[in-house]
Amino acid sequence: MELTLSETQFNLVYNSFSFVIASMGAALLYFLLVRSRVAPQHRMAVTLSSLVVGIALYHYIRIFGSWNDAFTFTNGEYVQDGTPFNEGYRYVDWLLTVPLLLAELVIVLKLAKKTTNSLLVRLTIAAVAMIALGYPGEIAAADDSARTIWGIASTIPFLYILYVLFVELGKSVQRQSGGVKTLLDALRYVILATWGVYPIAYMLPSLIDNQANAEVARQVMYSLGDVLAKPLFGLLVLAIALAKSREDGYVEPGSTASASDDVSELAEA
Numbered sequence: 001m002e003l004t005l006s007e008t009q010f011n012l013v014y015n016s017f018s019f020v021i022a023s024m025g026a027a028l029l030y031f032l033l034v035r036s037r038v039a040p041q042h043r044m045a046v047t048l049s050s051l052v053v054g055i056a057l058y059h060y061i062r063i064f065g066s067w068n069d070a071f072t073f074t075n076g077e078y079v080q081d082g083t084p085f086n087e088g089y090r091y092v093d094w095l096l097t098v099p100l101l102l103a104e105l106v107i108v109l110k111l112a113k114k115t116t117n118s119l120l121v122r123l124t125i126a127a128v129a130m131i132a133l134g135y136p137g138e139i140a141a142a143d144d145s146a147r148t149i150w151g152i153a154s155t156i157p158f159l160y161i162l163y164v165l166f167v168e169l170g171k172s173v174q175r176q177s178g179g180v181k182t183l184l185d186a187l188r189y190v191i192l193a194t195w196g197v198y199p200i201a202y203m204l205p206s207l208i209d210n211q212a213n214a215e216v217a218r219q220v221m222y223s224l225g226d227v228l229a230k231p232l233f234g235l236l237v238l239a240i241a242l243a244k245s246r247e248d249g250y251v252e253p254g255s256t257a258s259a260s261d262d263v264s265e266l267a268e269a
């Protein structure tokens with residue numbers, strides 16, 4: 001597909017990718033630094049957050065490079081006549097990070113081992129199916145009916161994931177203690193709100209006639225979606241892991257901030 005973008009359009013995508021790289025890098029550093037504040041039994045979820053943003057950092061560096069290589073600046077416009085822009089990086093990224101994000105949510109709940117394993121297997125299969133089925137449609141032409149067909153096929157496992165998170169996991173979430181329950185509810189709504197952005201971005205080339213606008217909007221929406229679904233989601237998971245660590249009475253070794261916590265714990269007792 002040959003595309004011509006104005007300077008503003010090209011830069012909007014360029015700067016979005018740059019913003020994502022900075023966000024993923026900062027999130028990676030932060031998750032690694034705060035890890036010791038979480039009790040060992042709740043650390044796995046934070047470790048997974050670090051992996052997710054680390055994988056995304058790498059892929060966005062490649063996406064950024066691919067975007068720059070795909071266009072040449074001629075007569076005040078960016079013409080797509082270089083190496084084709086590789087949409088595959090995004091899908092490989094999702095293939096790795098979406099199952100990890102779902103695993104974070106399941107692991108931080110600390111359910112019975114059997115339930116955890118069954119959830120992990122089913123959610124991973126559904127996530128892989130959702131992304132693998134979406135890819136052929138993503139690289140199909142805007143007016144190709146394959147786009148719609150693959151998109152619908154990919155929506156089936158997507159709906160299954162939402163069913164598991166909202167219906168099956170509903171009871172386990174209700175059983176969690178007060179503060180943790182509120183955070184978990186927030187987490188599930190963050191998933192609903194942010195993951196919902198992806199199918200909409202996917203449909204844009206078929207919905208908008210101007211393909212330059214559609215491409216810019218799609219790339220910007222996917223980028224924002226990734227910042228909300230990875231670093232923001234990771235922060236909420238961290239908050240849950242910290243709340244659970246506090247409930248379990250964990251104090252970070254060598255921490256000086258624990259004095260006031262001890263006082264408030266005494267007051268509660």
Ligand code: RET
Nearest residue numbers: 134151154155158195198199202229230
């Ligand atoms: C596709 C194809 C069209 C139909 C649907 C899709 C859903 C994609 C989703 C992606 C989520 C990605 C995340 C990345 C995070 O870091 C594949 C666009 C339903 C939900 C959460």
